[in-house]
Amino acid sequence: MNLFQSLNKEFESRIRLGIMSILMVNEWVEFKEMKETLDITDGNLASHIAALEKNDYIEVKKEFVGKKPKTSYRATKTGRKAFNLHLNALEKLINRK
Amino acid sequence: MINFVIQSTFIMNNKHQDDIEHIRSMMERSSRFISLSGMSGVIAGIVALIAALFSYYLIKNNGGAYFGNKPVNLPASLLTKLIVTCVATLLIAIFFGVYFTIQKSKRNHQKIWNSLSKRLVVNLFIPLVAGGIFCIALFYQGHLGLIAPVMLIFYGLALMNASKYTFNDVEYLGYCELILGLISLFLVGYGLIFWAIGFGVLHIVYGIMMQKKYH
Numbered sequence: 001m002n003l004f005q006s007l008n009k010e011f012e013s014r015i016r017l018g019i020m021s022i023l024m025v026n027e028w029v030e031f032k033e034m035k036e037t038l039d040i041t042d043g044n045l046a047s048h049i050a051a052l053e054k055n056d057y058i059e060v061k062k063e064f065v066g067k068k069p070k071t072s073y074r075a076t077k078t079g080r081k082a083f084n085l086h087l088n089a090l091e092k093l094i095n096r097k
Numbered sequence: 098m099i100n101f102v103i104q105s106t107f108i109m110n111n112k113h114q115d116d117i118e119h120i121r122s123m124m125e126r127s128s129r130f131i132s133l134s135g136m137s138g139v140i141a142g143i144v145a146l147i148a149a150l151f152s153y154y155l156i157k158n159n160g161g162a163y164f165g166n167k168p169v170n171l172p173a174s175l176l177t178k179l180i181v182t183c184v185a186t187l188l189i190a191i192f193f194g195v196y197f198t199i200q201k202s203k204r205n206h207q208k209i210w211n212s213l214s215k216r217l218v219v220n221l222f223i224p225l226v227a228g229g230i231f232c233i234a235l236f237y238q239g240h241l242g243l244i245a246p247v248m249l250i251f252y253g254l255a256l257m258n259a260s261k262y263t264f265n266d267v268e269y270l271g272y273c274e275l276i277l278g279l280i281s282l283f284l285v286g287y288g289l290i291f292w293a294i295g296f297g298v299l300h301i302v303y304g305i306m307m308q309k310k311y312h
Contacts, residue, residue: 014119021123029127036208037127087120090113 006089008082010055015040015048020083023058023075031071049073057082130213130263132202135312137194138304144193146297148186149289152179171241213262221259224251245288249278249295264311270303 011017018038022029035045052058057079061072075083125131159175171179202209228251232244253275260268274295281291 014116017116017119018123021120022127025124025128030212033212036211037123039206087117090117093113094110094117 006085007093008086008089010051010057011083011086013048015044016052019045019048019052019073020057020075020079023073024080024083028061028072028074031073034073052079055079055082126207128213128262130207130211130217131311132198132205132207132209132214133263133267133307134194134197134201135304135307135309137197138300138307140193140197140304141190142297142300142302142304144186144190145300146293148182149293149297152182153289155179155182217259217262220262221255224255224258227251228255242285242288243282245292246278246281246285249274249281249291251278252295253278264307266303266307266310270299273299 011020015038019034022034022037031045031049035042038045049058049060053060055078056076058073059076061074063070063072155175155178156171159172199209208214228247231251232247235241235243235247253271253273256267256271256274258271260266260271277291277295277299281288284291
C-alpha cells in the first residue's frame with residue numbers, strides 16, 4: 001500500500017491535528033481552554049470540531065455550571081485509533097530513506 | 098522530472114516533520130505548565146540565603162549557639178523574630194515567583210491561571226501543607242532541630258508530585274531536596290546549613306540551569 005494513502009485526510013488541517021493532540025493527552029477538555037491552547041477564534045474551532053464529531057472521532061458533553069453552559073470534548077476510541085494510525089504513517093514517511 | 102519529484106518529496110517531508118512538531122508542541126502545551134521561570138528560582142534562592150544568614154546572626158547575637166548536637170533553649174522573643182523571618186522569606190519568594198511566572202506566561206502566550214497551573218498548584222500544595230502542619234507540630238512538641246530536615250523532605254516530595262504538570266527538571270530538584278533532607282535528619286543541629294543549601298544554593302543552581310535551557 002502506498003504510504004501516502006495511510007495518511008488520514010481528516011487530519012490534514014493543522015487545527016484538527018492540534019485538537020486531536022490535545023485530546024490524546026487530556027480527558028475532557030473545555031471549549032474555551034481548547035481555544036486558548038490553539039490560539040484560534042470560536043468559529044474556526046467550532047467548524048473543525050463539527051467535522052471531527054461527524055467522523056465520530058470526538059464526543060461532546062454539554063452541562064451547566066450554575067447558569068453557564070459548558071461544553072467539553074473527549075477523543076473516542078475510533079478517534080484515538082485513527083490518530084495513532086496517522087501518527088505512525090507520518091513517522092514512517094519521515095524515516096523512510 | 099526527477100528533480101521535481103525529489104523536490105516535492107523534500108517539501109512533503111518537511112510538512113510531515115512540521116506536523117509531528119506541531120503534535121508534540123500541542124500535547125506539551127496542553128498537559129504541562131511551561132511558564133515557570135528560572136528567574137524565580139534564582140530570586141527564591143538568594144532570598145533564602147539572606148534569610149538563613151540573618152537567622153544565624155539573630156541566634157548568635159542572642160547568645161545561642163546554633164550549631165551542635167545539644168538541644169537548644171531559645172528565648173520566646175527570639176523565636177518570634179525567627180518565625181517572622183520565616184514567614185517574610187516565604188512571602189517574598191512567592192511574590193517574585195508569581196511575578197516572573199506572569200512575565201514568562203505572557204511571552205509564552207499561555208494563560209497564567211488555567212487548568213494546568215491549577216493542577217500544578219494543587220499537586221504542589223497538598224504535600225507542602227501536610228509538611229507545614231507537621232513542622233508546626235514539631236515546633237509545639239519542642240523538636241526544633243527536626244524542622245529544617247522535615248521542611249526539605251516535604252518540599253522535595255511536593256516538587257516530585259508537581260513535576261508531572263511542568264518541566265521534568267522539577268522532579269530532579271525534588272530528589273535533591275529529599276536526599277538533602279534525609280541526610281540532615283541524622284545531623285540535627287546543622288539544620289540551618291542544610292536548609293541554606295536546599296532552599297538557597299539548589300534553587301539558584303536550578304534557576305540558572307532552567308534559564309539557560311528554556312529561555
